Amino acid sequence: MPSNQPNVSRETSANGGTDGFADTPIAAAAARASEILTPGGTPPLPRPASTRIITVANQKGGVGKTTTAVNLAAALAIHGLRVLVVDLDPQGNASTALGIDHRRPDISSVYELLLGEATLDGAAQQSPAHESLWCVPATLDLAGAEIELVSLVARENRLKNALNAEALARHGFDYVFIDCPPSLGLLTVNAMVAAKEVLIPIQCEYYALEGVGQLLRNIELVQAHLNPDLHVSTVLLTMYDGRTKLADQVAEEVRRHFGEKVLKTIVPRSVKVSEAPGFGMTIIDYDPGSRGAMSYVDAAREFAIAGAATDGAAR
Template identity: 70%
Template sequence: MNPPSSDSASTGHELGWTPIAEEAVRAASVLHPKANTLPRPDRRRVMTVANQKGGVGKTTSTVNLAAALAVHGLKTLVIDLDPQGNASTALDVEHRSGTPSIYEVLIGEVSLAEAAAVSEQSPNLFCVPATIDLAGAEIELVSMVSRESRLKEALSSEVLDEIGVDYVFIDCPPSLGLLTVNAMVAAQEVLIPIQCEYYALEGLGQLLSNIELVQKHLNPDLEVSTILLTMYDGRTKLADQVTQEVRNHFGDTVLKTVIPRSVKVSEAPGYGQTVLAYDPGSRGAMSYIDAAKELANRGTVNGKKEGTL
């Protein structure tokens, strides 16, 4: 394995590298980046992370991209819109029943700013948690006025200015119900994680159809701005075939960075951490750092590529 391409890494290479030494340098570069800032977007970016197919790395990508941006100086808010509360767990924020959460925000009992908690993993990282109360929210929303735009109303510019965030990531449930529709109405962009496996594109057509319906009837500014390939296993031909197929179909919408299948990425939520906090020198952590840099440097606002900001 080649050592990291940094000044300290070059010195270390001359002295003789071990895998542990290499990982330590990588970890230090993640936790204490020399360039501690990424470019801020011209306008705040609100991104819905959606894929109704479960197990594609949706929540994992949401929390790790958010954490990577936060480490590099950008204030980032994660809205956990999945009743399972996995994003809240990974960011180690309280989400027991009774905690101010996205459920209370949707029904109008508290403001988004009141429900937002700071993650212990970074002072730049905020999370509006999901509690078990969210499980019945879709039924309650059906009878409410403006049921599709409750989240959009909560995400007003004034509220987000109060928190001061540059990025908002909305982690959707693995379904195409009313919660996901709320997320799409509230956002400017959709980020779709796609796993590098056999059934990668299964159900994707339905997701894209629903996005088109939202664009047509509820949010004309919504765009699929980013596709992230996850769970890549370089030992298989299938992973390369899926990667090529997705790139051929979606072109530049697909990030160049691919997230590898990683034990560390899978283990991290069990410890209430992102992989950047759990094992910052791991391949998974470095891949999410690279993906976050690419996301920031693309300068995509409202789905329109405007060059590097």
């Protein structure tokens, strides 16, 4: 693959494609799955000096926010890093993808966390996908949370207070991903106040940048009034279809606008990625040999290494 082409996935074969069935698609998928599920053959990912809290936001629906949050989290977890996903979307899709039964009546959720009725210790649930992967699930109660938050003191800081350094340190979390709803309401503001970084997934389709301008303006407002440390650290291109010229044009436009913040890895459009949540799984567990899984593993590695370089430069 030429160096100027997007890093969509790594097509490898089990035996270099030299004998028997080694060069078949099934063998290639098996080799990729083995590489993902046994990452000992690759250099370990750097552990951040302190917990990185990342808000995954884009008020435009269907751009891959939840998919990006859960799959990046899973990809980092299989490398031994401890990761928490905070499901701040009332639909609870991130909870479902991580195998958390968020419909149980007795479960503590992000709703109770925001209202101060539960702590992180009580609300965080371990995902069956991996021992290092945790989730604070969302329930339908969260749909009314924005109305209830309006009357509370320091309403914009509720999530930040719940995700305090002491609570995160007790669990040893290296990363916290906050999956936002497709809106710019009080829940998303809470996410931005709690985080230092914003990760914006942008689909490689028409109108890709529509609405991103408003998101950036809201980030600037939060910076000015509530969280001066907040910044856009990462942009991930999703739903890339290499058969269309439009996808390349959109990718080029996004890179021109955001520069080095855009990861080189691009996530392809994939049926497998869409299917995985229906089975309560991330793409890493559902089909580890797929191009979608490989892309998210590559994106997670790039994301972790870029963060370590930034952290080192800051120090």
